[in-house]
Amino acid sequence: MSFAFEVKESDLLGRIGTLRVGGKSIETPYLFPVIHPVSQIIPTGDLRSMGFAGLMTNSYIIYSRSRERALREGIHKLLDFDGVFMTDSGGYQVLEYGDLGIGYRDVAAFQSGIGSDVAVTLDRPTGYPQERPVAHDTVGYSLGNALATLKEFGESRTVWVGPIQGGLYLDLVAKSARSLVAGGFQFLALGSPVQVMENYMFADLVRMVMAAKRVIPYAIPLHLFGAGHPLTMSLAVALGCDTFDSASYAIFARTGRYMSRSGVMTLKTMKYLPCSCPVCTKTSVGGLLDLDHQERTRRLSIHNLYVLREELEACKEAITEGRLWDLVEERSMAHPRLREAFLEMTKFSRDLIPGTPALKERGLFVRSAGDLMRPELLAAQRRLSQVSRRDSSVAVITSEMTAGEPRAKRGKKGAEDVYRNHPILGPYPAELQYLYPFSQTEIGDMVPLLTPSESVRRIRKLGYRAVKALSDEPLSKKRVRSKRNQRGASPSPRSSSARSR
Numbered sequence: 001m002s003f004a005f006e007v008k009e010s011d012l013l014g015r016i017g018t019l020r021v022g023g024k025s026i027e028t029p030y031l032f033p034v035i036h037p038v039s040q041i042i043p044t045g046d047l048r049s050m051g052f053a054g055l056m057t058n059s060y061i062i063y064s065r066s067r068e069r070a071l072r073e074g075i076h077k078l079l080d081f082d083g084v085f086m087t088d089s090g091g092y093q094v095l096e097y098g099d100l101g102i103g104y105r106d107v108a109a110f111q112s113g114i115g116s117d118v119a120v121t122l123d124r125p126t127g128y129p130q131e132r133p134v135a136h137d138t139v140g141y142s143l144g145n146a147l148a149t150l151k152e153f154g155e156s157r158t159v160w161v162g163p164i165q166g167g168l169y170l171d172l173v174a175k176s177a178r179s180l181v182a183g184g185f186q187f188l189a190l191g192s193p194v195q196v197m198e199n200y201m202f203a204d205l206v207r208m209v210m211a212a213k214r215v216i217p218y219a220i221p222l223h224l225f226g227a228g229h230p231l232t233m234s235l236a237v238a239l240g241c242d243t244f245d246s247a248s249y250a251i252f253a254r255t256g257r258y259m260s261r262s263g264v265m266t267l268k269t270m271k272y273l274p275c276s277c278p279v280c281t282k283t284s285v286g287g288l289l290d291l292d293h294q295e296r297t298r299r300l301s302i303h304n305l306y307v308l309r310e311e312l313e314a315c316k317e318a319i320t321e322g323r324l325w326d327l328v329e330e331r332s333m334a335h336p337r338l339r340e341a342f343l344e345m346t347k348f349s350r351d352l353i354p355g356t357p358a359l360k361e362r363g364l365f366v367r368s369a370g371d372l373m374r375p376e377l378l379a380a381q382r383r384l385s386q387v388s389r390r391d392s393s394v395a396v397i398t399s400e401m402t403a404g405e406p407r408a409k410r411g412k413k414g415a416e417d418v419y420r421n422h423p424i425l426g427p428y429p430a431e432l433q434y435l436y437p438f439s440q441t442e443i444g445d446m447v448p449l450l451t452p453s454e455s456v457r458r459i460r461k462l463g464y465r466a467v468k469a470l471s472d473e474p475l476s477k478k479r480v481r482s483k484r485n486q487r488g489a490s491p492s493p494r495s496s497s498a499r500s501r
């Protein structure tokens with residue numbers, strides 16, 4: 001089956017792209033709702049109407065319960081869905097229940113035989129916690145099955161997904177990913193995150209994803225298994241995860257848990273429904289509690305799916321506006337462990353530079369010390385490190401941010417090299433004033449700033465004989481005002497160097 005992945009826009013490592021499988025396509029980042037092939041709570045037609053163009057189900061359950069019918073009718077007719085169908089191999093059942101007694105060839109032949117558009121090769125999830133020898137064995141088992149499957153079934157209509165295992169052993173994660181790429185897989189998936197996320201080990205999730213992303217070519221999309229929590233989606237998208245799957249919307253609903261953009265709540269303890277989805281606008285907390293368990297589960301499942309879909313749409317909009325970092329930081333304030341994960345992400349900021357646009361339409365917010373590691377600032381620092389002394393032996397530093405010539409007493413032309421001072425980036429050639437992000441930065445009062453002596457020291461390193469500080473304000477001016485839109489002030493102004501969209 002033909003397969004292609006086209007990236008249209010990016011920010012950090014997050015991508016808006018088109019995943020084409022045969023004659024079907026989905027826009028990424030995308031969530032595959034996991035459906036139960038026998039007792040699905042929401043009809044597939046309703047999922048299609050909600051905007052879901054792709055679903056995921058477990059091929060092992062179909063194999064064990066309705067094998068002949070599935071092979072005769074095909075998965076799309078069996079489950080009444082004409083979009084992209086992704087099937088799992090049964091690896092999670094292996095993690096939960098042990099060996100299923102079937103091999104990679106049986107699993108692959110069945111998935112291909114029922115017409116799966118995208119299928120995961122038979123793997124053995126590493127899980128958590130695990131000793132290193134066990135993790136090593138899961139990598140070897142999963143990798144061996146993956147390579148054998150691609151060799152024997154690579155010409156079928158099914159697109160095969162290579163599962164990356166290794167868990168918290170990052171070298172094993174990298175080895176697994178690297179070997180799958182070398183083996184020819186065009187689509188990869190990171191396994192074993194569910195138990196990590198259930199234990200709120202979000203910083204470990206960051207390290208796992210980055211261990212894989214660092215060895216995966218940019219053109220290969222990455223799927224994240226079992227990632228169905230609204231608070232972690234923006235983080236995963238920012239790290240370069242393109243697709244997800246989850247049954248959390250139904251699992252949470254069965255126990256009366258209500259998803260929101262700020263976390264998951266228990267319906268019995270709530271007084272209001274802070275949502276405008278079709279479910280919440282037509283009822284109340286009391287109305288949902290008065291329903292029988294099956295109907296309440298169905299409605300909560302629909303609501304939870306709307307929340308997950310809304311969060312992914314928010315990620316896409318943040319990518320187009322160049323503020324995905326801001327969205328991740330905002331979501332991180334919902335839980336201390338998420339905050340730890342955000343700070344862990346800042347350690348990988350240099351890895352985020354290639355996917356971050358050099359020019360953005362909005363001013364740059366620096367609200368906390370963690371924001372000092374924004375890839376935009378690191379990229380600007382890299383450019384400044386390449387600046388050499390220009391025409392004169394005398395440098396003038398000014399923190400004046402208005403347009404026009406700085407008020408320096410200059411003799412003949414070129415007698416002084418003029419630098420402006422950015423409170424974070426330090427001195428930069430005055431000619432760069434309108435280049436993003438030098439004069440398009442809004443800095444909070446709690447952010448540590450460069451001292452005047454450090455700014456002078458940086459200029460002296462360029463070899464100037466004399467350095468003058470000329471300003472109507474202190475050199476370490478606390479705030480760099482963003483350029484304002486001609487239509488008036490805006491809390492998220494367009495930069496003067498805005499790119500056209």
